[in-house]
Amino acid sequence: MCYLGYFINIQYVSLFFTAMSRSIVRQSKFRHVFGQAVKADQNYDDIRVSKVTWDSSFCAVNPKFLAVIVESSGGGAFLVLPLSKVGRVDKNYPLVIGHSGPVLDIDWCPHNDNILASCSEDTTAMVWQIPDHTPSRPISEPIVVLEGHSKRVGIIKWHPTARNILLTAGSDNLIIIWNVGTGEPLMTMDDHPDLIYNISWNYNGSLFCTTCKDRRLRVCDPRKNEVVAERLCPHEGIRPMRAIFTKEGNIFTTGFTKMSQRELGLWDPTNFEEPIALLELDTSNGVLLPFYDPDTNIVYLSGKGDSSIRYFEITEEPPYVHYISTFSSKEPQRGMGFMPKRGVDVSKCEIARLYKLHERKCEPIMMTVPRKSDLFQDDLYPDTAGPEPALEPEEWMHGRDADPILVSMRDGYVPPKTRELKVAKKNVLDTRPATRRSMSAVDGSSLPVRHCFELYDGCSKNSTLQLLARYGRAHVLCS
Numbered sequence: 001m002c003y004l005g006y007f008i009n010i011q012y013v014s015l016f017f018t019a020m021s022r023s024i025v026r027q028s029k030f031r032h033v034f035g036q037a038v039k040a041d042q043n044y045d046d047i048r049v050s051k052v053t054w055d056s057s058f059c060a061v062n063p064k065f066l067a068v069i070v071e072s073s074g075g076g077a078f079l080v081l082p083l084s085k086v087g088r089v090d091k092n093y094p095l096v097i098g099h100s101g102p103v104l105d106i107d108w109c110p111h112n113d114n115i116l117a118s119c120s121e122d123t124t125a126m127v128w129q130i131p132d133h134t135p136s137r138p139i140s141e142p143i144v145v146l147e148g149h150s151k152r153v154g155i156i157k158w159h160p161t162a163r164n165i166l167l168t169a170g171s172d173n174l175i176i177i178w179n180v181g182t183g184e185p186l187m188t189m190d191d192h193p194d195l196i197y198n199i200s201w202n203y204n205g206s207l208f209c210t211t212c213k214d215r216r217l218r219v220c221d222p223r224k225n226e227v228v229a230e231r232l233c234p235h236e237g238i239r240p241m242r243a244i245f246t247k248e249g250n251i252f253t254t255g256f257t258k259m260s261q262r263e264l265g266l267w268d269p270t271n272f273e274e275p276i277a278l279l280e281l282d283t284s285n286g287v288l289l290p291f292y293d294p295d296t297n298i299v300y301l302s303g304k305g306d307s308s309i310r311y312f313e314i315t316e317e318p319p320y321v322h323y324i325s326t327f328s329s330k331e332p333q334r335g336m337g338f339m340p341k342r343g344v345d346v347s348k349c350e351i352a353r354l355y356k357l358h359e360r361k362c363e364p365i366m367m368t369v370p371r372k373s374d375l376f377q378d379d380l381y382p383d384t385a386g387p388e389p390a391l392e393p394e395e396w397m398h399g400r401d402a403d404p405i406l407v408s409m410r411d412g413y414v415p416p417k418t419r420e421l422k423v424a425k426k427n428v429l430d431t432r433p434a435t436r437r438s439m440s441a442v443d444g445s446s447l448p449v450r451h452c453f454e455l456y457d458g459c460s461k462n463s464t465l466q467l468l469a470r471y472g473r474a475h476v477l478c479s
Contacts, residue, residue, distance in 0.1 A: 026322060028313060028315075028322070029369065029379060029380065030296060030298060030313055030324060030351070030369065031324065032369065032370055033298070033311065033324055033325065033351065033367055033368065033369055034325065034327070034367070034368060034370065035309060035325075035327030035354075035365050035366070035367050035368075036327075036365065036366050036368065037329065037356075037363055037364070037365050037366075038363070038364045038365075038366065041086065041087060042086050042364065043086065043087075043361050043362065043363050043364070044066065044068075044081060044085075044086060044087075044089060044361060044362040044363075045087060045088045045089065045360070045361045046088050046089050046091065046360060046361070047068055047070060047079060047089055047357075047360060047361055047362055048070050048071040048360065049068060049069070049070060049071070049334045049335065049357050049358070049359060049360070049362075050069040050070055050071055050102065050103070051071060052069075052102045052103075052104065054104045054105075054154060055197070055240060055287050055289070055304065056069075056104055056105045056154065056155075056335070057105075057289055057335045057336050057337060057338075058334065058335030058357055059106075059335045059336060059337030059355055059357050059362065060106045060107055060108050060116070060337055061083075061108070061337040061338070061339050061343070061355050062108040062113045062339070062340060062342075062343060063083070063113060063339070063340065063342050063343035064082065064083060064113045064114070064132075065080050065081065065082060065083065065108070065113065065114075065116075065130060066080070066081045066082075066083055066337065066355060066362065067079065067080045067081075067096075067106050067108070067116060067337075068081075068335075068337075068357065068362060069103045069104075069106060069335075070095065072095065072097070072102075075097060075098075075099055075100045075101065075102075075122075076097075076098075076099035076100070076101055076102045076103035076118075076120045076121070076122070077095040077096060077097045077099070077103065077138075078095065078096050078103050078106055078118060079093065079095055079096070080096055080116070080130050080139075081093075082132075082134070083343075085134075094134075094135045094136070094137055094138045094139065095138050095139075096116075096118075096128055096130075096138070096139045096140075097138050097139070097140050098126055098128075098139075098140050098141065098142050099118065099120035099121075099122050099124065099126065100120075100122040101120045101121030101122035101123075101152070102120060102121050103118050103119070103120050104119055104120060104121060104152065104153065104154045105118070105119050105153075105154060105155055105156045106118045106119075106156070107156050107157055107158055108158075109158050110158055110160060110340070110385070110387065111158075111163055111387050111388065111389045112387065113387065114129055114130050114131070114132070115127065115128070115129060115130070116128045116130055117156050117158065117166055117180075118156065119153035119154065119155070119156040119168055119170075120152070120153060121152040121153075122152075123147070123149045123150060123151060123152060123153060123170070124145055124146060124147050124149075124153065125145075125146040125149075125153050125156055125166070125168045125178075126142035126144065126145050126146070127142055127143050127144040127146070127166070127180050128142050128143065129143050144180050144183050145183075146166070146168065146176075146178050146180070146183065146185075148168075148174075148176045148178075148185050148188070149168065149170035149171075149172050149174060149176065150170075150172045151170050151171035151172040152170060152171045153168050153169070153170040153171075154169065154170065154171060154196075155167075155168065155169040155170075155196065155198065155199050156168050157199055157200075157201060157208075159201060159205045159396070160201050160203070160204070160205045160385070160404060161204055161205045161389060161390040161391055161396075161401075161402055161403065161404050161405075162205055162389060162390070162391040162392070162393060162395070162396035163181075163389035163391065163392055163393060164179055164180050164181040164393050165177060165178070165179065165180075165186075165205075165393055165396060166178045166180050167199060167201075167208070167222075169196045169199055169210075171195060173190065173192045173193065173194060173195065173196065174188055174189065174190055175188070175189040175192070175196070175199070175210075175220075175222075176188050176189075177222055179393045181393065186393075186397060187222060187223070187225055189220065189222065189225055191218070191220070191226075191227050192210065192212050192214070192218075193212075193214055194212055194213035194214045195212065195213040196210055196211070196212050196213075197210075197211040197212060197213065197240045197241060197242065198210070198211050198241075198242050198243065200243060200244040200245050201245065202245040202249065203245065203247050203249070203294060203403060203404075204401045204402060204403045204404075205396070205401070206221070206401045207219055207220065207221055207222075207228070207245075208220055208222065208245075209243045209244075209245055209251050209269070210243070211240070211241040211242060211243045211253070213240075215232065215233050215238070215241075216230050216231065216232050216233075217230065217231045217234045217241070217243055217251065217253065217267070217272075218230045219251075219269045223396075223397065223399060229269050229270070229272060230272070231267065231272035234253050234255065234265055234267060234272075234275070235253065235254075235255025235256055235257065235263050235265065236256075236257055236258045237255055237256025237257050237258055237259075237260060237261075237263075238256070239255070239256040239260070239285075239287065240255075240287050241253055241254065241255035241256075242254045242255070242287065242288065242289060242290055244290050244292050244299070246266075246292065246294070246297065246314055247294035247297065248316075249269065250266055250267060250268055250269070250276065250314075251266070251267045251268075251269055252264070252265070252266055252267075252290060252292065252299055252314065252321075253265040253266075253267065254287070254288035254289075254290055254301065257280060259283075260283060260285075261280050261281065261282065261283050262280075262281040262282055262283070262284055262288055262303075263278065263279065263280050263281060264277075264278070264279045264281060264288075264301075264312070264321060265277065265278050265279075266278075266314065266320055266321050276320050277319055277320040277321045279319075279321060281310075284303060284305075284306065285305065286303030286304045286305040286306050287303060287304065288301045288302070288303045289301070289302050289303065289304075289336060291336065291338040291354065293341065293351070293352055294385075295341055295351075295381070295382050295384050296313070296351055296352075296380075297313060297314045297315065298311055298312065298313050298314075298324070298351070298352070299311065299312050299314060300338070300352065300354060300367075302333060302336040302354070302356075303333075304332075304333065304334065304335065305332045305333075306332060306333060307328060307329050307330060307331060307332045307333065308326050308327060308328040308329070309326065309327045309336075309354065309356075309365070310323070310325075310326045311324050311325060311326075311327075311367070312324060327365060327367075329356075331358050331359075333356045333357060333358070334357040334358060334359060335357035336354055336355065336356055336357065337354065337355035337357075337362075338352070338353075338354055338355075339352070339353040339354070339355070340384075340385070341381075341384040341385070341409070342384060342385075342386070342387070342407070342409075345366075345412075346376065346377070346381055346409050346410075346412050347374075347412065348366070348368060349368050349369045349370070349371045349377055349380060350366050350367065350368050351367055351368070351369055351380055351381075352366075352367040353365065353366050353367065354367070376409075376410050378410070381409040381410070383406035383407060383408050383409070384406060384407060384409060385404035385405070385406060385407075386404070386405050386406060386407030387407075388405045389405075390402035390403065390404060390405050
């Protein structure tokens with residue numbers, strides 16, 4: 001009996017410590033996420049990454065293309081590669097050129113994988129259509145040139161759910177929202193007294209948050225043209241801050257303390273008095289760029305000059321921002337791209353993929369949940385934002401809001417075929433001086449012979465704009 005009682009007591013003690021360990025160790029399916037760089041032959045080599053001193057990511061990626069801002073003489077340029085074109089990039093590979101000053105930011109349209117927007121020190125933003133095939137010459141003619149800023153334009157962001165809505169912010173402290181289908185500005189906000197560091201739309205695009213050199217975090221309603229909430233000094237340091245909306249509507253921030261330690265914060269925009277969470281990270285000079293996955297609520301932090309990527313899970317339980325792990329490598333990063341969920345490999349339980357820019361190459365890094373089953377892991381892959389816009393520009397302007405239209409990842413995402421572009425209601429090219437356009441945009445090698453003769457005749461009649469409109473240069477972009 002004595003031994004039996006001892007055995008029972010041991011069992012109770014074992015159960016007690018098991019329960020205690022479960023309460024101490026947080027339960028999460030993402031606790032063991034690990035990062036892994038691809039093999040060397042899957043990198044993109046011999047890319048001359050831009051050396052411009054600007055705190056943008058310098059890289060944008062979608063399920064079809066990789067775009068990188070590169071060094072260029074005589075103006076700004078960026079490189080666009082099909083994802084499958086890994087290995088050494090030929091030094092004569094055609095670039096996208098057209099800006100007269102260095103390119104500062106680029107962003108792929110979430111509703112059309114062939115449409116890319118760029119902005120530059122030359123005070124303009126441009127929208128480009130990237131062909132599926134490798135071009136035979138540099139792409140020098142944008143579909144739309146957006147001119148409204150008086151100083152360099154450093155931020156460009158597509159609206160997450162409305163077709164053709166694009167936001168730009170410049171060193172003139174203005175935020176302009178455009179309808180790129182017509183080339184017209186819809187609204188201009190001048191509420192910021194100093195340089196705007198970054199802008200982030202919320203999940204349905206009804207609001208955006210900004211950080212500014214005046215050390216304020218603002219929440220803006222663009223259709224009312226007003227600041228609806230603001231917080232002075234969410235981080236007490238004077239160095240640049242970054243802020244992004246989470247899916248639940250909170251705001252995640254990165255910044256610095258008075259002692260120049262890097263710091264993370266989570267805020268409720270309806271009550272900016274106290275942070276939901278505030279964490280000191282380390283001492284370093286690099287501004288932390290956050291990349292957020294709304295499907296998993298994981299945020300990946302990458303600082304220029306760092307050689308590591310830290311990632312955190314945001315939850316509704318204290319301490320709300322949970323450190324998961326760090327991916328470390330030997331070389332510092334110059335920039336970073338973040339693949340939309342549509343582009344990850346579900347067969348390998350990959351939940352995120354980042355594209356790390358080195359000085360002369362781009363290296364994909366896969367974030368994976370270790371699982372042995374070959375079955376689809378539906379708990380890792382909820383339906384995700386698809387390429388179909390939820391709203392038309394007019395609907396959004398008249399006050400409608402809608403969450404992204406979701407698609408299933410069960411069979412792996414298959415990109416739709418390139419969609420034909422619809423003619424704009426207002427052809428912006430008809431009102432643009434002919435000197436802004438160049439016949440280099442029309443590549444005769446890709447046209448039937450009879451069209452080549454028509455082009456020749458058209459050139460002799462000096463009707464460049466009419467030809468461009470006829471062969472598809474004046475179109476709505478994100479159809």
